[in-house]
Amino acid sequence: MTDVERMVLRPNHEGEQCPVCGDRVSGYHYGLLTCESCKGFFKRTVQNKKQYQCSADANCHVDRTCRKRCPSCRFQKCLTMGMKMEAVRADRMRGGRNKFGSFYKRDRAHRLQRNAMRVTVIPSSGVTSQPQTFYTPADHQVSSSTTDQNTHIHYYDQTKVKTEFIKTEYDAHLQSPTLSSSTNQQISDFIMRPGYLVDHQDSIAALLNTTNEDHLIRFPTTYPLAEVKQEPFDYSEHHFVHHPLLEYQGYTSTANYAPMMPIPTVTTAQSVVTSTSSSTTGRVSEPTRTSPVLPLCPAPTEKTVDHFYNSNMAEMCKTLPDDSQIIRIFNAAKGMKGEAHSFAVTVADENLKVIVDWAKNNQLFGKLQLDDQMNLLQTSWSTVHLVDITNAMIHGNLSPTYKITTGEDVSVGAVALLGYRLYVNTWNDIVNRLRNMGFTKFDYCAFRFLALFDQSMDHFQAVSAARSRVLQAWAEVRCSFVSGFMSIFEEIRRLSHDAVRYLWSLQSNFPELWASLRPDTSLVLEMIKTSATRPTDVTSTVPHISVPLQQTTYAPVVYMTS
């Protein structure tokens, strides 16, 4: 290697800013390019199992000048931006390389290309002539895969605080290398692999009430090149078998750091570190103010996101659409001209509007960039839709069949599955099981949020953190029931993706039927078409599932005439 080559290949973080505090980046630390101080802070926090309590609203601004003022918000920001607690070694072994090494390398290459392609945007106001680059968590963090079975990363011992027993699925992946994948993942990747170009979605963008300019600005910084794979998973290495949550054994996990998220209430005074160091004096101070001397930073940081992280199940439930909504949609759609598929698509179209409305009003979803919102919706809408109808069915809000204008009686299951009648009995069985298990509003709420924050999008820290919060809030109210419901949720998720796959197959297998569904005006069909016809079409790049799925194998497409 020549000196010149060495110079080129040497990591150059010159000018890079720490995504947590804006200080100068010194290298990759715990999965993220950060400064030396945030590295040290993160390490100390995790090693010493510190739990901080924000003295304000858990939304303190964090920058280089005030990063010391609120360790709680600083640590939260570390996590939000993508630092990984798993990268802090339990055995404190020095030196060597960990399993992130290859990802750091890939990320560097990624970054190199990104920098070459990066679009700089000069504010039109002319207030500053400094070109401004945009970055996001996804820009800084190293996407994670968890297939390395030789990892020496271990979790720390279990703690007994109630709120600690939920882990992110990412954590589960890490802890169980043999379970690091599942066929479910591949199914969702068929539907939506992260990192593809988002275009031709003007209608969805309009629904999201944003402009395409956002997309144009942001796109190059996130996915500069279509051929550069956004890399949460190496598809070639994954042979998904279980949903990792099924390994949780009723959510009594061995360890995790969920409690290091800002906690809404103080469980024990001793568990909270305050800057007054009360432990050294033996006095238990009231954990109210992180720093009694330093003023809080004035600018709020991610306030709305933090609000979501702090909300409980009851608060989450309040955001759900009215129960009668889905009934109204069914009743309105049954009067529309067209056969069963048309009925199903009309219902889906109308419910999609409700789903988009709900999603964009979610504090966390609303914070995502437009293309991320669209990615997320593309992956999740069908699951949310199926969850909605499932919930309505369980509670008897829908009649089992609807007579449409052709005179045909269409079962709710056929509508729920977008016309895919092959699995209607499977779905009916799911409805019955959930009903027998005592499916509550909380469970519906959790299902809906878990569907929205789809696990295949967990490479976005915000999404995985949101999932964690939902799971945690859900477990707080439903305790041991969660595990059982979770496996059924996975069945629903698979069914919903199969239904989408089926609907898209009509386009080639039954073009006349497809055309009758008015693909030019249907939001749902537009969404499906965009997924299937995007430049890096995953239908041709994702290997086929090698492990047949229970119940939902790639069944031959059957157009069931009535």
Place this chain on the structure above:
DNA sequence: CCTCAAGGCCAC
């Protein structure tokens, strides 16, 4: 042997 992301040290 070199790299670089871990942990450690210690002045502040």
Place this chain on the structure above:
DNA sequence: GTGGCCTTGAGG
């Protein structure tokens, strides 16, 4: 507790 600098050591 913080953060800059040092040491370590697996992997390339």
